[in-house]
Amino acid sequence: MGFSEEQIRDIVSIRENITSQILQHQAEMDMLEKNLAVLDEVLKGSSFSRASQLAGRTAEISEPVERPEPAGAIQIKRENGELIANASVTSDNVSIVIDGDVHINEEIPPFKSFFIGRIIGEMRKKDDTEIQDGRLQKESAIECIINNSGPDITEIIIKNYRTKERADELVNSAGWSFKRMLEKVES
Numbered sequence: 001m002g003f004s005e006e007q008i009r010d011i012v013s014i015r016e017n018i019t020s021q022i023l024q025h026q027a028e029m030d031m032l033e034k035n036l037a038v039l040d041e042v043l044k045g046s047s048f049s050r051a052s053q054l055a056g057r058t059a060e061i062s063e064p065v066e067r068p069e070p071a072g073a074i075q076i077k078r079e080n081g082e083l084i085a086n087a088s089v090t091s092d093n094v095s096i097v098i099d100g101d102v103h104i105n106e107e108i109p110p111f112k113s114f115f116i117g118r119i120i121g122e123m124r125k126k127d128d129t130e131i132q133d134g135r136l137q138k139e140s141a142i143e144c145i146i147n148n149s150g151p152d153i154t155e156i157i158i159k160n161y162r163t164k165e166r167a168d169e170l171v172n173s174a175g176w177s178f179k180r181m182l183e184k185v186e187s
Contacts, residue, residue: 016135027163028091034164035089076175084178087171094158094170098178105151108181115177120144120158123166142166 003011074087076096087096098104106112123142130136140160147155156174161167 013134020135024162030164031089031091031167074171076171076178078179078182084175084182087174089161089167089171092159094161094167096156096158096171096174098153098155102178102182103152104178104181104185105148105153106146107151108184110180111153111177114180115173116144119169119173123161127160 074089075083076085076087077083083099084102085096085098087094089095104111106116120142127136127141131138131141140162142161143159145157145159146153147157158170161170
């Protein structure tokens with residue numbers, strides 16, 4: 001059975017779209033597995049018992065266990081152990097919430113030049129290229145939202161990060177940037 005050139009182009013386009021979706025879903029699966037592993041560690045460290053282990057026992061009511069951070073949160077700390085922010089990664093976005101005691105704003109280097117310009121900017125360039133090539137929908141391109149309280153950054157939300165590698169790079173780069181920014185504020 002022979003196909004026209006237009007049909008072959010359509011088939012190639014469909015194949016690329018399916019491949020892209022597989023990669024996206026694989027990244028989501030990897031992130032879900034990572035989050036599941038974190039939840040397992042939290043449960044292992046708490047007084048959690050499986051229902052099968054409770055058979056024949058009377059359940060005791062106890063005070064809820066307080067957790068210093070949401071399950072699955074990634075703490076961003078200074079070298080001295082002080083908390084700077086908590087990052088969480090979902091299949092939709094990376095959210096970095098600055099600790100209330102930390103006061104940094106967008107004007108302190110290297111936030112704009114490094115984190116926004118170099119890290120987010122380079123990811124956006126790659127997405128724009130994929131959009132032009134027809135491999136990515138425009139609404140699936142990376143997007144960064146910065147929430148402020150007065151001059152201080154309170155939260156950074158990065159939507160459409162799409163891969164585990166990008167999520168890791170975003171969290172690590174934000175942490176590095178925050179540490180440099182705090183050094184500049186304190187000097």
